[in-house]
Amino acid sequence: MATRERTKELIDGIYNAIIEMDEDAVTELCKTVIDEGIDAYYAVSEGLTKAMDRVGELYTNNEYFVPELLLCADALYTGLDILRPHIKSNSDEKKKQLIIGTIEGDIHDIGKNLVKIMFEAAGWVVHDLGKDVMLQRFVEEQARTHSDVIALSALMTTSMTAMPKAIAMIKAADPDVAVMVGGAPLTRDIAVSYGADGYADNAGEAVREANEMLKRIMK
Ligand code: B12
Structure with a gap:
């Protein structure tokens, strides 16, 4: 079992390697994480x-541009491919279900x-509708899967304005499903004003x- 210092050294290494777009180092470090018994989640x-959140900030500050971002994302996905099969899921409970997608436009x-990976890691069944998802698709997928939560993502001030309509459509078809929203331009106040149950x-x-939101709704 790795010591706390060794764990920190490897995690910091992964963080830096993603920011430096170094896929080989990410591969090496993620394999070492598994070999040394560090929790993949x-x-x-x-x-x-955290590395990808930092990359978003570097872009905002004009230190990184689109090519760098995409290379960082490649490094991120390389790491995910190695770590994901080793994430332990909570298999005792009845699996909760999530529908997730990036909003239309x-x-x-x-x-x-x-976000999807975090839910999968926590043992949820995830129905990923992808990106640029037509609002009606969320309603249709809920009718098919009867999921516990629908998670809507938006990264643009222009696209996030479709969220209140999406939430209204989802709730009209199934008042019991909980809807959460997220993405860089959103805040908790905006989420509440949109009629979302969580953020x-x-x-x-x-x-x-998501778990706290479900508890709140049950009360
Ligand atoms: C990478 C990126 C791209 C990539 C996207 C690649 C991809 N496959 O996603 C590419 C190059 C394709 C792209 C394209 C465009 N982009 Co862009 N892009 C970005 C950038 C730099 C980073 C986004 C990112 O991936 N961040 C890293 C991730 C990890 O963070 P995140 O997405 O915020 O997610 C975290 C949280 O928000 C949260 N979260 C996210 N979703 C959800 C959902 C739920 C339910 C929850 C709970 C939490 C949650 O958890 C995540 C992990 O911690 C941002 C700038 C920025 N700093 O955010 C601009 C940005 C979003 N893009 C922008 C724009 C304008 C565009 C384009 C229109 C550019 C153009 N003129 O063509 C197009 C979009 C076209 C379209 N119709 O969508 C603007 C949006 C401005 C606005 N109106 O608000 C931004 C803000 C850049 C800017 N400063 O101008 N972009």
């Missing part, structure tokens, strides 16, 4: 997700994919928020 949430899906500002928080 922890490596995804503390290494991969928006093709950003890196953050949505991270989280990062992938690491999303599963906890």
Whole structure:
């Protein structure tokens, strides 16, 4: 079992390698994480997700541009492919179900994919509708799957305005399903004003928020 210092060294290494777009180093480090018995979920949430959040900031500050971003995302997905099969799921409970997708008009899906992985890691069954998802698709998928939660992602101030309509359509068809929203331009206040039941500002928080949201709704 790796010591706390060794775990930190490897996770910091993954974080830096993603930001430096170094796929080979990410591969090496993620394999070492598994070999040394470090929790794969922890490596995804503390290494991969935090690195990609930082990459988004670098872009916003004009330190990185689109080519760098896409190379960072490639490095991220390389790491995910190695870590994902080793994430332990909570198989004792009845599996909860999630529908997730990036809203109509928006093709950003890196953050949505991270959120999806966190739910899969927590043992949920995830129905991923992808990106640029027509609003009616969420309603149809809910009629098919009877999921517990629907998670909507938006990365643009222009696309997020479709969320209140999506939530109204979903709730009209199934008043019992809980809807959560997320993505960089959103805040909890906006989420509430849209009629969402929950909001989280990062992938690491999303599963906890979903569980708390379900408890709130049951009361
Ligand atoms: C990468 C990127 C791209 C990539 C997307 C690749 C992909 N497959 O996703 C490419 C190059 C394709 C792209 C295209 C465009 N982009 Co762009 N892009 C970005 C960028 C730099 C980073 C986004 C990202 O991946 N961040 C990293 C991830 C990990 O973070 P995240 O997505 O925020 O997700 C985290 C949280 O928000 C949260 N989360 C996300 N979703 C959800 C959902 C739920 C339910 C929950 C709980 C949480 C949650 O958890 C995630 C992990 O912690 C942002 C700038 C930025 N700093 O955000 C611009 C940005 C979003 N893009 C922007 C624009 C304008 C565009 C384009 C229109 C550009 C153009 N003129 O063509 C097109 C979009 C076309 C379209 N119709 O969608 C603008 C949007 C401006 C606005 N109106 O708000 C931004 C803000 C850049 C800017 N500053 O101008 N883009």
